[in-house]
Structure formats: C-alpha cells, structure tokens
Amino acid sequence: MRVRVEIHLKKGVADPEGDNVLKALKLLGFPDVTGVRSIKVFEIEVAARTAQKARASVEEMCRKLLANPVIHDYRILL
Amino acid sequence: MRVRVEIHLKKGVADPEGDNVLKALKLLGFPDVTGVRSIKVFEIEVAARTAQKARASVEEMCRKLLANPVIHDYRILL
Numbered sequence: 001m002r003v004r005v006e007i008h009l010k011k012g013v014a015d016p017e018g019d020n021v022l023k024a025l026k027l028l029g030f031p032d033v034t035g036v037r038s039i040k041v042f043e044i045e046v047a048a049r050t051a052q053k054a055r056a057s058v059e060e061m062c063r064k065l066l067a068n069p070v071i072h073d074y075r076i077l078l
Numbered sequence: 079m080r081v082r083v084e085i086h087l088k089k090g091v092a093d094p095e096g097d098n099v100l101k102a103l104k105l106l107g108f109p110d111v112t113g114v115r116s117i118k119v120f121e122i123e124v125a126a127r128t129a130q131k132a133r134a135s136v137e138e139m140c141r142k143l144l145a146n147p148v149i150h151d152y153r154i155l156l
Contacts, residue, residue: 006119018120021120021143021144024143025122025139025143028139028142028143030124030135030138030139032124032125032126032135033122033123033124033125033139034123034124034125035121035122035123036120036121036122036123037120037121038118038119038120039118039119039120039121040116040117040118040119041084041116041117041118041119042096042099042114042115042116042117043113043114043115043117044103044111044113044114045111045112045113045114046108046110046111046112047110047111047112048110057108057110060108061103061106061108061111064106065099065102065103065106066099
C-alpha cells in the first residue's frame with residue numbers, strides 16, 4: 001500500500017529553503033513571485049492489510065522519525 | 079495565485095534520501111516498510127492574471143532553477 005506523507009513547516013517557522021528559492025527566482029527575472037514555501041513529501045510503501053493499519057503505522061513513523069513536532073506539521077494521504 | 083510544483087526523481091535515478099529513510103525506519107522497528115521515495119514540493123505565490131500565465135511562468139521557473147532535467151520530472155498543480 002502506498003502512503004504519502006507531506007511534511008510542512010508550521011506557520012511562523014522560518015523556511016530558509018523557500019526564502020532562497022524566492023530570492024533566486026527574483027534574480028532570474030521572475031518579479032511576479034511573491035512567496036515560496038518548501039514542503040517535503042515521502043511516498044512510503046507499507047505492507048499492511050488495511051488502510052487503517054497503514055495509516056497508524058505511518059503516523060508512528062512521523063512521530064518517531066519523519067517530522068519534528070516543534071517545527072513540522074504533517075498530513076498523511078492514503 | 080498559488081501554484082504547487084512537485085519535483086520527483088526520474089525512474090532509475092538513485093534516491094539516497096529515500097533509501098536512508100527506509101533504512102532508518104527498518105532500524106526503528108518498521109519491518110513492513112518496503113520502499114520510500116522522496117519528493118520535493120514548492121508552493122509558489124505568483125501574481126498572474128490567468129491560470130494559464132501562472133502555469134507558463136512556473137514552467138519556466140522549473141526549467142531555469144527548480145528542476146534538473148537530467149534527473150528530475152516535475153508536475154505543476156494549479
């Protein structure tokens with residue numbers, strides 16, 4: 001079963017990658033860009049019998065490894 | 079207008095980040111995980127009058143900065 005996890009920075013947390021992409025785009029001649037946010041996505045293949053079990057397992061992966069609760073929010077998409 | 083760009087590695091291109099997340103998950107006690115692919119997403123705010131113009135502009139950003147055509151595929155979502 002393929003599960004998708006999207007890891008966002010929380011609102012108010014600095015996003016240096018997004019900020020640098022924004023700067024670079026402006027320098028490259030895209031003056032109409034007003035903001036860039038970076039998001040990390042993992043597509044995880046899990047051998048689980050039910051969607052519910054897959055979600056619970058990926059939820060635990062987020063807590064244990066993928067997301068830092070101080071700065072990240074995550075969304076699990078099945 | 080908010081445009082979302084998803085930047086994937088092409089099939090066959092090594093994904094060391096995904097591979098390392100997979101290894102770490104196995105070490106942390108998730109034996110059911112069989113694969114992890116990493117994807118980079120940018121949410122770009124563009125001041126464009128039409129969706130078509132926003133898409134064309136982001137397409138150019140991908141070609142000029144965001145994606146490396148040798149190893150990346152990208153998908154623009156409006």
